[in-house]
Ligand code: SF4
């Protein structure tokens with residue numbers, strides 16, 4: 001048994017990092033508007049935004065899952 | 071036409087048909103407009119009796135923190151007991167009262183002469199501004215003038231004059247304030263005849279006067295103050311109901327109060343301030359507001375402001391104090407109206423124009439010609455109010471995409487994008503429907519809402535930077 005271990009550090013491209021940054025900002029914006037819509041007593045707008053948030057999160061999860069081994 | 075007279079269904083059907091595709095419609099349909107716990111724009115009362123929602127550290131107790139002995143307590147003589155009225159003389163004697171009054175008057179004058187911060191003429195004028203109420207052309211004329219105080223009239227640059235008038239009027243309750251200077255053209259916006267039949271006559275007289283037949287406006291009163299007063303969007307979305315229409319009445323009442331206070335404030339500075347003798351008197355409000363940059367005209371043939379959309383009433387005053395004037399604005403509103411047409415589609419009496427472009431041709435004597443607009447049919451509109459709604463209508467105001475609160479950032483982005491890229495207007499209109507904006511809300515539900523004062527958010531007109 002070797003006493004040496006190899007740690008592989010994968011460097012993500014700046015494009016990928018930018019994509020995740022946009023995804024994260026998107027979350028913040030959707031959450032703000034969903035909460036704001038609730039404060040405005042606009043339940044339909046709030047619901048659509050919460051559903052959009054779920055879709056946005058799911059999309060990120062799927063992309064992360066697909067790309068994680070690359 | 072008949073089916074449109076089913077008021078609630080009329081608006082809801084319209085909005086449903088106009089919505090996005092099946093996906094958005096499905097989401098929209100399952101949303102029940104009754105379950106939201108909201109923030110500062112109006113939550114539901116959490117207490118069954120609507121008691122104020124206090125912070126957690128405020129406790130309800132059985133006895134007040136002031137101890138009371140009901141055996142000692144007697145009913146009070148307000149007239150002689152307090153020091154406000156004759157009671158003071160009872161404690162210190164009339165001579166001492168007179169001495170104190172003379173000292174107060176002397177100090178007041180000396181501080182004004184010395185320009186002591188917070189005691190200047192403009193501060194005193196503001197303090198005396200609330201002495202009277204009510205519509206009147208000449209103003210209540212109860213506040214002391216500088217002359218009566220033994221002071222010269224207030225002087226400053228036009229910019230300073232605009233600034234202090236704005237500050238005072240915002241303090242009195244105006245949402246936005248703008249100024250224009252009357253010239254040969256804009257004078258045409260001052261009525262020839264007022265609602266009560268009195269002629270409105272410009273004159274070289276130094277001081278405004280009023281007789282049984284006419285109101286005389288000095289040519290020196292050539293500066294117009296145009297101002298808006300917010301209506302409650304949350305209340306108006308219950309239209310057409312008496313509940314919704316009273317927010318209009320409330321705004322008019324507040325406008326009247328602001329007018330009287332401003333007239334007295336300007337009088338206290340040493341100038342004239344001529345107002346509306348009754349609701350919507352003196353001049354054409356939307357036109358002056360457009361020229362003063364408070365908003366743009368719209369398919370409603372009414373003012374739409376960038377801040378509150380159509381949820382305002384508009385007022386005006388004439389003064390002889392030179393002010394810094396404002397310019398009209400382009401916030402993409404008139405351009406948006408070309409593609410939107412939501413109000414025209416929602417109007418149950420089909421009184422609003424469906425034309426894409428505004429026109430010079432008026433619909434009748436209720437329109438003043440000379441400007442290119444979306445002229446409305448005021449007769450069919452009014453007939454609908456009387457025959458069907460039984461109250462002021464306002465549906466066109468309530469459904470307008472500009473009639474939004476400002477808690478969700480998206481409204482600001484939409485307004486900015488629409489202003490800069492008109493090609494997006496149709497998309498925004500479609501999304502407005504899909505998100506359920508403009509759908510009539512329950513009047514009964516309103517009674518359970520914990521709304522702020524007047525049902526409005528007074529911070530909406532205050533912008534940083
Ligand atoms: S107020 Fe008049 S123009 Fe506006 S929707 Fe009602 S009926 Fe139509």
Ligand code: SF4
Pocket residue numbers: 368369370374406407408410411412413414466469470471472
């Ligand atoms: S509803 Fe649309 S068309 Fe009508 S005034 Fe408002 S923005 Fe203009």
